[in-house]
Amino acid sequence: GPMDGLQRTNYSEVTEFILVGFSQKPHVQVAFFTGLLCFYLFTVWGNSLIITVIQRDTQLHTPMYFFLSNLSFLDICYTTSWEPYVLAQCFKDFPTISYTSCYAQMTISLFLGMTECLLLAIMAYDRFVAISNPLRYTVIMSNQVCLQMAVGTWASAFLLSVMPIVAIPAQYCGHNVINHFTCEIQALLKLVCSDTPMSLILGLVISTFTLPLPFTFILISYIRIVAAVLRIRSTEAKLKAFSTCGSHLTVVTIFYGTAIYMYLKPQSKESPDQDKVIFIFYGAVTPMLNPLIYTLRNKDVKGALRKLAGGKEKS
Known part of the structure; x- marks a missing residue:
């Protein structure tokens, strides 16, 4: 249409993005690469192990473990959506990514991150029903x-x-340098021309639906869980009830703590380097911790792991 020509004269079309990451700091690169590789391998291994154990052991075929295996599957997908790419690009001076890949990466990780927010809320509800009823x-x-x-x-x-994201395309006014090592939504939205509807709508969705709403729901569930546990007479039963919630609460605190800090703090046009560090914590460390937190605190999972290991020796 007649508008196309108008827009084309103003801005050069962005066809690819340059991901700065740590390319300006070679001394950080090696440590970053090694750390991220270990995180990634451990995340995939740990979460796969949890899924296998839950599938194999019929005693673990309960709602809590069904949701836990969903969480593990989600963590594998989430880290795979960006970590291998970042590892592959790590030592390039100017890692570039095509417009389409960047969008795909942003959309997939946003989708999986939101799923995790909602899944953690459902897991809180599951614990609430288990303890109060x-x-x-x-x-x-x-x-x-x-x-x-x-x-x-x-x-x-x-x-x-x-x-x-699909419905409302964003426009980039020739800015294509992302100060991040992945196409993370906030880093990308900082490059959008004006306040396009997409950034406003996504901002609204993140700042209401996916963080505060499920988080409030989790808080209410836990207030009610605590009230229900306090009514239990026997100390042993009390401790058991608290320990099944402890793992979930730890995961929620780490995940929501970092996510709320990242997404609900006032945004500046510049992305400071600390954003990248927080993102690593939230994007790479949390998915890796989930299996650890759930297995270390959990007798059933430990027992099932022992059985799995023992079964392998006998056969």
Whole structure:
């Protein structure tokens, strides 16, 4: 149309982005590469192990572990959506990424990050039902309900993240240098021309639906869990109830703590280097910690791991 020519004269079309990452700091590069590679391998190995153990052991075929294996699968996908790419590009002076790949990477990691936010909220609800209504737990959280909840989580995250990005294209005014090592949404939105509808809508979705809403839901669940646990008479039962929640609470605190800090603090046009460090913590360390937190604190999973190891020796 007539508008196309107008826009083309103003801006050069952005066809690729340059990812700065740590290319300006060669002394950091080697350490960064080594660290990230270890994180990635451990994340994939640890989470795969959890999925295998839960599948193999029929005692672990309960809602809590069904959601936990969803979380592990999610963590494998999330880290795979950006870590191998960053590792491959690590030592280049000017790592570039095509416009389409950058968009795909941003969309996929946003989608998986949102799914994790919602999944952690469902896991809190599961613990709440288990503790406040133990006798009807299996009825309330039937297999069908769990499946519907899981599908609902993935589907709503998809609608909240992928749809706005696909529906509303953003415009970049010739700015194509991303001060980050991955096409992370905030780093990318800093380059968008004006306040395009996309950045406003995505900002709204992140700042209401995916962080504060599920987080508030988790808080309410936990306040009610604590109230229910305090009503339990026996100390042993109290401790057991708290320990099944402890793992989940640890994961929630780390994940939401860093995410809320990253996404709800006032944004400046410059991305400071500390953003990259926080992103590593939130994007690489948390997915790696999940299996650790859940296995170290959990007798059932430890038992199942022993059985799996023992079974291998016998056969």
